[in-house]
Amino acid sequence: MKPLSSPLQQYWQTVVERLPEPLAEESLSAQAKSVLTFSDFVQDSVIAHPEWLTELESQPPQADEWQHYAAWLQEALCNVSDEAGLMRELRLFRRRIMVRIAWAQTLALVTEESILQQLSYLAETLIVAARDWLYDACCREWGTPCNAQGEAQPLLILGMGKLGGGELNFSSDIDLIFAWPEHGCTQGGRRELDNAQFFTRMGQRLIKVLDQPTQDGFVYRVDMRLRPFGESGPLVLSFAALEDYYQEQGRDWERYAMVKARIMGDSEGVYANELRAMLRPFVFRRYIDFSVIQSLRNMKGMIAREVRRRGLTDNIKLGAGGIREIEFIVQVFQLIRGGREPSLQSRSLLPTLSAIAELHLLSENDAEQLRVAYLFLRRLENLLQSINDEQTQTLPSDELNRARLAWAMDFADWPQLTGALTAHMTNVRRVFNELIGDDESETQEESLSEQWRELWQDALQEDDTTPVLAHLSEDDRKQVLTLIADFRKELDKRTIGPRGRQVLDHLMPHLLSDVCAREDAAVTLSRITALLVGIVTRTTYLELLSEFPAALKHLISLCAASPMIASQLARYPLLLDELLDPNTLYQPTATDAYRDELRQYLLRVPEDDE
Structure with a gap:
């Protein structure tokens, strides 16, 4: 393990002064000192829960431990009897596992691909556990929602964006869409509710359980704006309503978003398969669809204008050559050719990038440069967010956090890190411009017209x-x-x-x-x-x-x-x-x-x- 740099060794003395007696300096391993110096989030967490650090030292994080998340969480929830208890246990579980992931990430104990998988599966585990607990509670209160044949109707949750792709970042919102299969009414309750009422009320409670801040924090910030009709639309839709919307009104950006949609929890049931089959024709056209290039160019233009308007300099996600441009490059090929090439229908970026190279849609050199740049940028993004469990993609301006990132990214100092970052982002921008086109060169008249469009x-x-x-x-x-x-x-x-x-x-x-x-x-x-x-x-x-x-x-x-x-x-x-x-x-x-x-x-x- 690389020793702490000089600025971080000095900062360690500040950390020592905060530690309670059970975490005396002489009892800590070199790994613990490194992680506590790097992440204030981990530092605050183990000060509040010293037993978590003991667990980390005796049972270090493993690459495959995500397979145990569901069982660990069920054990924590077995004695929960009300929503307040549910909210507390979900928040504590999320924080404990995030500390373990931050530990593994900071010390590079596992690959970046494994970190992304663990972050995504943790979110899915928490969402599904909360949904299932609330479904049972709501059924006891209002009866079980059924279709005309008396068959119980479940709430299906689509995880969108990086959650759906299994690529969630360390501190992230989660984008969700709620759906239920068929119309009907509840059965066995004190009074009858139609399914729309049942699932709307349940959906509201689920968002509260995940999103509402308490003294234990929150589980995830929940964003429902990707659903049909956005904030003005119903919170939960039936399959029929979803199908009508996407057939009649689905827009290009919604196709783009739906590429990564993944059903949370059991994704092989009858209703899950029905929902997936219903959405596939909207996302992947049977013909080669070149119109998507202009649509993605327009979306990128909107993002570029937002970066300029809000002064988002040093943004490794939205800036030129950032994470978003790599995502656009990959999804261009998915949306143009995905209907004819099943290998391009993956929700995850890296497998799709490999398929693009195998189909010779990009040169092997370009594909490899994009892969390396993506992993570099995602590690930098996750490390940056794990310092304070903060949703940010903007590089720090203070010396301490710059020293932290340079050390964790294995560079001698900040200038060396930014030099490597610039090289990666330059490669990404070159491929992006060759494929999608540069939207920067425009006449004064075109610029004015673009501002009205903006x-x-x-x-x-x-x-x-x-x-x-x-x-x-x-x-x-x-x-x-x-x-x-x-x-x-x-x-x-x-x-x-x-x-x-x-x-x-x-x-x-x-x-x-x-x-x-x-x-x-x-x-x-x-x-x-x-x-x-x-x-x-x-x-x-x-x-x-x-x-x-x-x-x-x-x-x-x-x-x-x-x-x-x-x-x-x-x-x-x-x-x-x-x-x-x-x-x-x-x-x-x-x-x-x-x-x-x-x-x-x-x-x-x-x-x-x-």
């Missing part, structure tokens, strides 16, 4: 800055951002097909550009979004405004001038056709000519029209 598509927050709104007052800028965010949430509640979303994404940057040039931007936008909500499911009207810029300008002028006109247009969208002819639009029919005008309209109606 305003529409990137869901900016009130505290975000964007140059295209710089001319507005602070209140107006916040109001515009709120109106856009509210409109986007309203869209998630509506059934809009892929064509409708495509037209809307083309229309909105132009509309925002014209509206926000006005001094009354906030008022005008509030009237227009109210109108748009009424027509978003009618693609013809969206196309009218998108394809005829003059009609859009007339609409903006009229809505700005009169709330009554805006209200009438929202109520009677057919009137939008009048925007196409400014000659009649601004020259109303004389009062005494209405009779002749009506007669002319009626003459155009066929006699047999009823």
